[in-house]
Amino acid sequence: MAATKTDMLMQVLRDRIARRALGPGDRMPSIRRFAEQMKVSPSTVVEAYDRLAAEGVISAKRGSGFYVSNSNLPPMKLTPAGSPQTRNVDPFWVSRQSLDAQPGAVQPGCGWLPEDWMPHEAMRKGLRTLAKSDAATLTNYAPARGSLVLRRCLLGRFAEESLSATPEHLMLTASASQALDLICRLLLRPGDTVLVDDPGYFNFRALLRAHQVNVIGVPYTREGPDLAAFEAALAGAPRLYITNSALHNPTGATLSPQIAHRLLALAAAHELTIVEDDTFVDLEPEPSPRLAVLDGLNRVLKIGGFSKTLSASVRCGYIAGRADWIEALVDLQVATSFGGPSPVATELLAHVLTGGGYRKHIAELHRRLAGARKAVAAQLAPLGITPWTLPRGGFYLWCRFPEGTDTGDIAQRAMEDNVMLAPGNVFSPSQSATRFMRFNVTQMSDPRAHEALAKAMAA
Amino acid sequence: MAATKTDMLMQVLRDRIARRALGPGDRMPSIRRFAEQMKVSPSTVVEAYDRLAAEGVISAKRGSGFYVSNSNLPPMKLTPAGSPQTRNVDPFWVSRQSLDAQPGAVQPGCGWLPEDWMPHEAMRKGLRTLAKSDAATLTNYAPARGSLVLRRCLLGRFAEESLSATPEHLMLTASASQALDLICRLLLRPGDTVLVDDPGYFNFRALLRAHQVNVIGVPYTREGPDLAAFEAALAGAPRLYITNSALHNPTGATLSPQIAHRLLALAAAHELTIVEDDTFVDLEPEPSPRLAVLDGLNRVLKIGGFSKTLSASVRCGYIAGRADWIEALVDLQVATSFGGPSPVATELLAHVLTGGGYRKHIAELHRRLAGARKAVAAQLAPLGITPWTLPRGGFYLWCRFPEGTDTGDIAQRAMEDNVMLAPGNVFSPSQSATRFMRFNVTQMSDPRAHEALAKAMAA
Structure with missing residues (x-):
């Protein structure tokens, strides 16, 4: 008809x-x-x-x-109203449970180091120094791109990674998540398609849900995204691909130089923009290939922050990218947050980063993390839980459970013992990681972690 | 056809x-x-x-x-690429010029107090105390709604204003602007209509532009919005009305109890949500009517921050509103910024706010501001510049210039002398404030301010 x-x-x-x-x-x-x-x-x-x-x-x-009719479009709702069971595979599950943990909770599911692994003495020293700084630093706004001291410090670090950039290529943001959010606001419109890794960082999906875009997961291999699947997904004309290259979250895998190169060639052929989240950079013992470096900040935007190795309390992130995009992103940040991160925060971070102790702190972290990864892998083996890959650095182990296990059920049960786990499907757009779980090896020393896990698996 | x-x-x-x-x-x-x-x-x-x-x-x-075609929808562009003349009436003009001012700039157009009016000694003391706090405060994330210490402190202040609220009605954000941004993300969709005051705070319009909504200005009288115009604008089925009730920006006017009451009745009849920005609350010598108080946080969301009287460097804002909206806004903030403001920031603010010196600082500010408003009005009179109203508090004077003046031209000329002014039309959605300018009376003591103004007017 x-x-x-x-x-x-x-x-x-x-x-x-x-x-x-x-x-x-x-x-x-x-x-x-x-x-x-x-x-x-x-x-x-x-x-x-x-x-x-x-x-x-x-x-x-x-x-x-x-x-x-009023029923057509209710206020934006990011989470289903459903039962705890449906919240199980919700990308918000891990973040809300871990941010709002009960007192005394054990958190192998969380994404940060315990406070005694962090450089709090350097922070204390930085705060005492800050207390002597000029009144303007303590009470005025920062420049729209953020403190020049911290930007210079970051540009120096980029140069060490062979990424040459000038102050126009860099802005500070309130966090690495907010960096990604600003980029999405600039480049995406509702209904656009975005590629992410499967498995991949759950908050990318939560954030993309807020942008009302279609998310397509690309299977992640031990050397980076599966290129055949990536190429097939390009048929959907995605606008963005969002990934972690170094110490991929949750797997801890490392992008190979070959895949990095071919990925960029595909992106160029399809006019795809890439956001490379480099949050874990300081946890890598040896540098690995970076899309932003190979590409020279042309179609790759690099984002990052300081929450993994310095402080999650002092909120600050950054975006490095094409100067014209940065200029537009600065306008967006002024409109939506009236400026970037606190000068108090950025001066404090610059103080710790440039202090002599930071490199020593990082070296010590690498050593402790290598030990913890090994110890936790050994601790999990008797339960039939095995790492999918052995990461070169960082604090995550992405582990496979025995056949027939639903790690979502296990996480629900462990919650009853105040142990917060990160079940595989919160990382999986295709919900295909039922048998996987991400462990933060630095949060496993409390015996309750192992006890609750064993108990939940036995149930 | x-x-x-x-x-x-x-x-x-x-x-x-x-x-x-x-x-x-x-x-x-x-x-x-x-x-x-x-x-x-x-x-x-x-x-x-x-x-x-x-x-x-x-x-x-x-x-x-x-x-x-690629030309249909370029990345979101908030500012026209045009000449300085077109940037003149751009809502970004004041914020970008003042955040990125040249060294030595005089800034009667900016929206903050000079650093020597701010409580930097209390800040220094707070930083020294913070240096002794536990490692978790220095290095961990805050709960998703933000530090309970600062939330309790705010709830106590609300109670003094006769606004009773519990912790579920309150969340902390990275800034007052970000508070408004989260609300707009929750409640608006592109193409929606939003009411603002005309004149009104320019960054409301910049922010609304980022949300791609239609903005309708409602003329602001000395007692609040013009109710006849407000009622007429309701025919366009707006979703939100955004206003400052106390010490309205830029006019310094005060909402009358009668207009407040009738406004809420109209909003109820038309299912309109109101955002009341209470950023200037501490600059009011005597409390004035508040929509959020009359309404009891039903259809009014109250937002605010600490940048005007405590520190613009320590970034923090808040939203008070219906518990179900706050819960959804917390999810949005987790997705887009991974949590709220820094615990380092919120502990520092709570320290200063609850310290004995804060009330004294505020009393002293009121005294100095009253003197500065009077002095600047007297200084401007010989130029034929007169305040539209004499505000009861705060640091703004909204002034009318002699007939035939275009304050946009004057601001452009003054820029050449490194004096940053805030011309009327940046505040006016209808561009009907050509003869007006907002002066920050605390930024007028440098003789270059008056000289540049007189020179620009003579040109």
Whole structure:
């Protein structure tokens, strides 16, 4: 059957309602005016309105015309209202449970180091120094791109990684997550398609949900994304690919130079922009290939922060990328946050980063982490839990459980013992990581972690 | 002429491109598939594609079909690329010029106090105390709603204003601007309509531009928004009204109890949500009516921060509102920033706020500000510049210039002397404040401010 003009009119109106050109509660255009505008007869408009009303998309109010139904688009809802079971595979599960943990909780599922692994003495010293700084630092806004001291310090670190950039290529943000959020606001529109790794960092998906985009997961291998799957996904004309190259979260895998190179060639051929999250850079004992370095900040935006090795309390992230994008991102940050991170925060970070003790702290971290990874792998083996790969650095072990295990169930049970775990499916857009779990090896020393895990597996 | 099916097909496609269901560079649906989907003949699709290609909306690639042109929707651009003249009335003008001021700039246009008016000694003391706090405060994330110490401190202050709220009604954010941004993300969709004051705070408009909504200005009188205009604007079914009630920015006017009450009644009748920005609360010598208090956090969300009286360097804001909205806003903040403001920041703020010296600092500020408002009004009078109203508190004077003056021109000229002014139209959605300017009376003591102003007016 051929579409009638009424069908097509209905489609136009549905599209307008979907993109909220007509919002909930809005009065529909008057029949006469809309008929003139669309160059159809008023009776065609009446028929379209009647049929949309029958569908519940709009509703008639006696004597005053048609209105868009309020049920079409509720306020943005990121999480289903459902039961704990449905929250199980929710990308928010790990973050909310770990940020708002009960007192005394054990958190092998969380994404940070215990406080006694962090350089708090250097922080204390930095705070005492900051207490002597000038009044402007303590009470004024930072420049729109953020403190120049910290930007220079970052540019120096980039140069060590063979990434040459100037201050125009760099801005500071309130966190690495906010860095990604600003990029998504600049480059994405609702309905766009974005590629992420499967498994990959759960908060990428939570954030992308807030942007109302379609997320496609690309299987992640021990050497980087599966290129055949990546190439196939390019047919969906994605706008962005978001990844961690160094010490991939959750697997701890490392991108190989070959895959890095071919990935960039594919991205260039398909005009794809890449966001490379380099949050784990300081946890790598030996540097690995970086997309941003190979590409020279052309189509790759590099983001990062300081929460993994310095402090998650002092919030600060950064974006490095094309100067024109950075300029537009700075405007966006001014509009939405009125400036970047606190000068108090950035001075403190610069103080610790440039202090002599930071490199020593990092070397010591590498040593302790290598020991902890080995110890936890040994501790998990008797339970039939084995690492999928042995990461070169960092604090994650991505582990496979015995056949038939649902790590979501295990995480739910362990919660009853106040042990917070990170079940595989929170990392998996395709929900194909039921038998996997991410362990933070630095949060496993409390015997309750192992006890709760063994108990939950036995249940 | 009646619309043909081709016309309507073109409209469907334009709508899809506008909402980026089809994005720049995307291949258009195949002719056969799209004809089937839309129940039209392939020749109708071909005609629609040809005509859209003639308009430049899509383009044909030899042998491979039609693609959406890249020019349709560039990355989000918040500012016109134009000349300094067009930047003149840009809502970003004041923020970017003042955040990135040249060294030695005089800034009567900025929105903050000079550093020597701020409690930097209390800050120094707070930093020294913070240096002794536990390692977790220095290196861990805050709970998702932010530090309980600072939330309790805020709830105590709310109670003094007769606003009773519990911890579930309150969350901390990275800044007051970010508080508003999160609310807009939760409640608005592109194309929605939002009411703001005219004149009103320029960054509300910059932020709303990032949300791609329609902004309608409601004239602001000496007692609050003009209710007749407000009521008329309700016909456009706005979703939000954003305002400052206490010491309205830029006018310094105070909302009257009568207007507050009638405003809330209108909002209730039209299911309008109100955001009340209470950033200037501590600069009010005597409390004035608050929408959030009258309404009891039902349809009013209250936001604020600490940048005006404590520190703009330590970034922190808050949102108080309905518990279910706060819960959804917390999810949004976790997704987009991974948690709220730094515990280091919030502990420092709580330390200063609860310290004995803060009330004394505020009393002293009120005294100095009253003197500065009077002095600056007297200083401006000989130039024919007169305050529109005499504010009860705060640091702004909204002033009228002699007939025929364009304050945008004056601000441009003063920039040449490194004096940054805030011309009226950056505050005016209707661009009807050509003869007005906002002065920050605390930034006028440098004689260059008056000299540059007199020189620019004489030119």
